[in-house]
Amino acid sequence: MHDRNKDCLAALREGKTGTWIRPRISGADALGHVISGGDVDAAAERFVRFAPILTMLFTSGAWDGHIVSELLDFHGPDDANWLVKGDHALPMTGSIKARGGVHELLCIVEQIALSNNLSLDRLTTPEARSILGSYRVVVASTGNLGYSIGVVGRAFGLVAEIHMSADAKAWKKDRLRDIGADVVEHACDYSETIARARVAAENRRDTMFVDDEGSRHLLTGYAVAADELARQLDARGVRVDAETPLVVYLPCGVGGAPGGITYGLKRRFGDAVATVFVEPVASPCVMVALASGLASPPSVYQFGCDNGTIADGLAVPRASALMLDAVGEAIDAVVAVTDSAMLDWVRTAWNRSALRLEPSAAAAFAAHAPFNLAAKHEPEWPRLDRATHLFWATGGSKVPDPEFTALLSPDYADAEG
Incomplete structure (x- = not known):
């Protein structure tokens, strides 16, 4: 060395x-x-x-x-x-997560729209919200990524499940709950929280996992x-x-x-x-x-x-x-x-x-x-x-x-x- x-x-x-x-x-x-x-x-x-x-x-x-x-x-x-x-x-x-995090979310929404024959100009209709509401996005976060995925995901009507590490600030968790996101708290560090969130998302129907450790969509955003x-x-x-x-x-x-x-x-x-x-x-x-x-x-x-x-x-x-x-x-x-x-x-x-x-x-x-x-x-x-x-x-x-x-x-x- x-x-x-x-x-x-x-x-x-x-x-x-x-x-x-x-x-x-x-x-x-x-x-x-x-x-x-x-x-x-x-x-x-x-x-x-x-x-x-x-x-x-x-x-x-x-x-x-x-x-x-x-x-x-x-x-x-x-x-x-x-x-x-x-x-x-x-x-x-x-926060900066409005770039990568939101881009990943837009990829997810676009994928759902295509699989359900929804054009993008119909994504804010009640019909689209009903369809999007049957899908869940899961992410692990120390704060800002989870907050961004939660805020924008809920705006589209998705179910948002945010796994928060022990480092996350209380106000970020409170605001997520206020907009209807499911906040799962973990008394461990970020790496372990990602591992737990990944397991929680596995084999669940209509569930997308945003992998902060391994997502190309985050990087490109x-x-x-x-x-x-x-x-x-x-x-x-x-x-x-x-x-x-x-x-x-x-x-x-x-x-x-x-x-x-x-x-x-x-x-x-x-x-x-x-x-x-x-x-x-x-x-x-x-x-x-x-x-x-x-x-x-x-x-x-x-x-x-x-x-x-x-x-x-x-x-x-x-x-x-x-x-x-x-x-x-x-x-x-x-x-x-x-x-x-x-x-x-x-x-x-x-x-x-x-x-x-x-x-x-x-x-x-x-x-x-x-x-x-x-x-x-x-x-x-x-x-x-x-x-x-x-x-x-x-x-x-x-x-x-x-x-x-x-x-x-x-x-x-x-x-x-």
């Missing part, structure tokens, strides 16, 4: 911030063959087909049915000009965001090339969302974009997978980590093997950050730009300093002082006011463990 890998694993055992970095930025040739560009294009077309239907199901505001977030300005330390991808405010569910971002950067006149690279900081749980986005970004920008996955020091599942060099993703418990973190969306002990097959060689860096750093950035993001972020989303900002320090010591990395730094805000706009106010207190303690 390389000394740099030993060093980052040693830092994790001590509960300290750690950085794993590839010796040089990877290009599109590092992408695996789990999904293809054609798969991503098909996902983009599916989102367009369903846009009129989504506007009928979610009628608040002047939304046009397209799942698009703003590209926001943010003043970083020393007046650095940073950009933020505002997926924390995406329509319907207020997230990957669509790359072309959206490219259009926004172009509209701002932001160049992305070898001289002015793009560095994107992506909060990471099991890996589906950052993995899909990485696929899309590498497909679009090649080695002019560097993707930095960000994890809690207690749950660095992608870091241990890459640094250990093991053939299959190991558990963080094997490396002295306890998976206990305030960032419920990132509390995952084992990375997705499918995601690693798809983009494992294309991940340029992984940074593990502390809970206190995430909380500091929740407050900073709010105080500087009124960004309402969960700790999971604020993790992206906390990775900037340790990553850039590590990159300075890599001789084959470009100088990043000319780079565009972009932080993917993955969720937080739906956090209830009392919960968010508590996060802003310097004396905050996570009452839910």
